[in-house]
Amino acid sequence: xxxxxxxxxxxxxxxxxxxxxxxxxxxxxxxxxxxxxxxxxxxxxxxxxxxxxxxxxxxxxxxxxxxxxxxxxxxxxxxxxxxxxxxxxxxxxxxxxxxxxxxxxxxxxxxxxxxxxxxxxxxxxxxxxxxxxxxxxxxxxxxxxxxxx
Amino acid sequence: xxxxxxxxxxxxxxxxxxxxxxxxxxxxxxxxxxxxxxxxxxxxxxxxxxxxxxxxxxxxxxxxxxxxxxxxxxxxxxxxxxxxxxxxxxxxxxxxxxxxxxxxxxxxxxxxxxxxxxxxxxxxxxxxxxxxxxxxxxxxxxxxxxxxxxxx
Numbered sequence: 001x002x003x004x005x006x007x008x009x010x011x012x013x014x015x016x017x018x019x020x021x022x023x024x025x026x027x028x029x030x031x032x033x034x035x036x037x038x039x040x041x042x043x044x045x046x047x048x049x050x051x052x053x054x055x056x057x058x059x060x061x062x063x064x065x066x067x068x069x070x071x072x073x074x075x076x077x078x079x080x081x082x083x084x085x086x087x088x089x090x091x092x093x094x095x096x097x098x099x100x101x102x103x104x105x106x107x108x109x110x111x112x113x114x115x116x117x118x119x120x121x122x123x124x125x126x127x128x129x130x131x132x133x134x135x136x137x138x139x140x141x142x143x144x145x146x147x148x149x
Numbered sequence: 150x151x152x153x154x155x156x157x158x159x160x161x162x163x164x165x166x167x168x169x170x171x172x173x174x175x176x177x178x179x180x181x182x183x184x185x186x187x188x189x190x191x192x193x194x195x196x197x198x199x200x201x202x203x204x205x206x207x208x209x210x211x212x213x214x215x216x217x218x219x220x221x222x223x224x225x226x227x228x229x230x231x232x233x234x235x236x237x238x239x240x241x242x243x244x245x246x247x248x249x250x251x252x253x254x255x256x257x258x259x260x261x262x263x264x265x266x267x268x269x270x271x272x273x274x275x276x277x278x279x280x281x282x283x284x285x286x287x288x289x290x291x292x293x294x295x296x297x298x299x300x301x
Contacts, residue, residue, distance in 0.1 A: 035211040037218055038231045051232050051294060059233060060211045064182030067207055071185045081198055082187065083206060083241065086289075090235035 003077040006147035007119035010107050018073035019102025021065050023057060028097055031061040056094035062101075062136050063089065066127045069103040079145035081118065087139040093129065100130040108139065117146045162256040165216040170204050172247035178208040204245035209287045213276055216253045223293065230294045234271070239289035243280075251278040251286055260295070270295045 004010045032041035036058035039046035047055040074080075095101065109122035120141040127136045172191075179188030183205035186193035194202045217223055223231030245251065258273040272295045278287040 035215045037215075038223060040232065051230065058214070060207065060214050061182075064205075064207050064211075067183045067205070068181070071183055075185060080185070082185075085206070085241050086236070086239035088235065088237050089239070091233065 003074065004144075005078050007079075007110070007112065007121065007144040008147045009078075010110055010121050010144065012107055012110060014107040016074060016105045017102065018069045018105070019100075021069060021101045023061075023065065023095060023097070023099050023101060025055070025097035028055065028057045028061065031064075032058050036060060052094045054094070054096060056096055057099075059089075059091045059136070062091070062095050062127065063138070065101055066103055066125050066136065066138060069101075070105060070123075070125060073103075074105060075142065081143050081145060083140055083142050084120075085140070087122075087141070089136065089138045091136050093133050093135040095129065095135050099135075101135070102128050104128065109141075111141075112146065113143075118143050119146055120144075159257050159259055162254060163220065163222060165213070165220045165222065165253040165255060167250050167252045168212045168216065169250040170208075170212075170245055170247060172202055175202055175204045175208065175245075175247060178211070179205045183207055199244050202247060206239075206241040206287070209241070209245050209251065209278055210239065210289065212251070213253050213255075213278060213287070217255060217276075222255060230296065233291060233293045235292060237290045237292075239287075241287055243284065243286045245286060249280070249286075251280065253278050255291075258290070262297070263294075266294070268297050270297055 029042060040050040040052050040056060041058050044055050104126045106124045107121060108124050110119060112119040121144050122139065122141045125138040125140065126134050129135050176189050187197040187199050187203055188205050191202055254277050256275045258275050260270045260272040263269045263271055272293050274291045274293060276289050276291055277285055279285050
C-alpha cells in the first residue's frame with residue numbers, strides 16, 4: 001500500500017506493519033540509567049525477584065521505540081505535524097533484553113479539525129515481540145495536514 | 150509515597166523538582182526515540198508550524214519518570230513499586246522549546262486493592278509538568294502497583 005500523505009489519504013481500518021527493532025541489554029541499561037534507574041531495569045538479581053520476573057526495559061523506552069518505528073516508516077513520509085497526546089497506553093508484557101519488536105498501526109478514527117486545515121488521525125499502535133505477544137498498545141491521535149483540495 | 154503508607158492517601162501531592170531542556174539533549178533524545186524533523190533538524194523545524202525545535206512529548210514524560218525516581222517516589226523500600234500497567238489521558242498541551250524549565254509533580258487520585266495480588270494496591274496518580282507561571286505543559290493519569298504496608 002502506498003504510504004498515506006495527507007489526512008484524506010487515511011481511512012478507518014487501514015493497517016500498517018513496521019519493524020523490526022532489536023533491543024539490546026546495553027540500550028536498556030543506558031535508557032534506565034538516564035531516565036528510569038529502578039532495580040527492575042538495571043539489576044538482574046533484583047529484577048528477577050520483582051513482579052516483572054526478570055530484567056525488563058523501561059516502559060517509557062518501549063514507548064520511544066514504537067514512536068521511532070512509526071515516525072521513520074509512516075509519519076515522516078506523511079504530512080504529519082505532531083501529536084496532542086495519548087488516550088491510553090497499556091504495558092501488557094515486559095520487554096526483555098534481545099527482544100525483537102515490530103509495530104502494527106491501525107487507523108481507528110478520522111476527525112477533521114473544525115477550523116484549521118488539519119485533521120486528527122486516531123491510531124492504535126500495537127507492539128509485538130518475536131514470540132508474537134503484544135507487549136504494549138497505545139491509542140494516540142496524530143495531527144495530519146489536509147490535502148489541497 | 151513511602152513504605153509506611155502515610156503518604157499513600159488520596160490528595161497527597163509531591164513536587165518532584167524541575168528540569169531545563171537544552172537543545173542538544175532534545176535532539177539527542179529524539180534522534181533515538183522520535184526522529185521527526187521538528188525534533189531533530191533545526192532548519193526543518195524553523196519551517197514547521199512550531200517555528201523551531203521542540204522536545205519530543207516522550208522526552209517530557211521520560212523526565213517525569215527520572216524526577217519521580219530521583220525524588221524517592223518509587224523504588225526499593227518504597228510502597229510504590231514503580232511498576233505500572235499503563236497510563237491514560239497523556240496531554241501535550243504546549244510545545245517544549247530549548248531553554249524551557251518545567252516543574253514536575255505527582256498527586257494520588259485514588260487507590261484500590263487488587264483481588265489478583267493480595268497485599269497490593271493499584272494507585273492512580275495525576276502527574277503534571279508546569280512552567281514557573283503555573284501553565285500546565287504536560288499531564289497524564291498514571292497507575293502504579295504499590296505494596297500495602299504490613300497490618301493494613
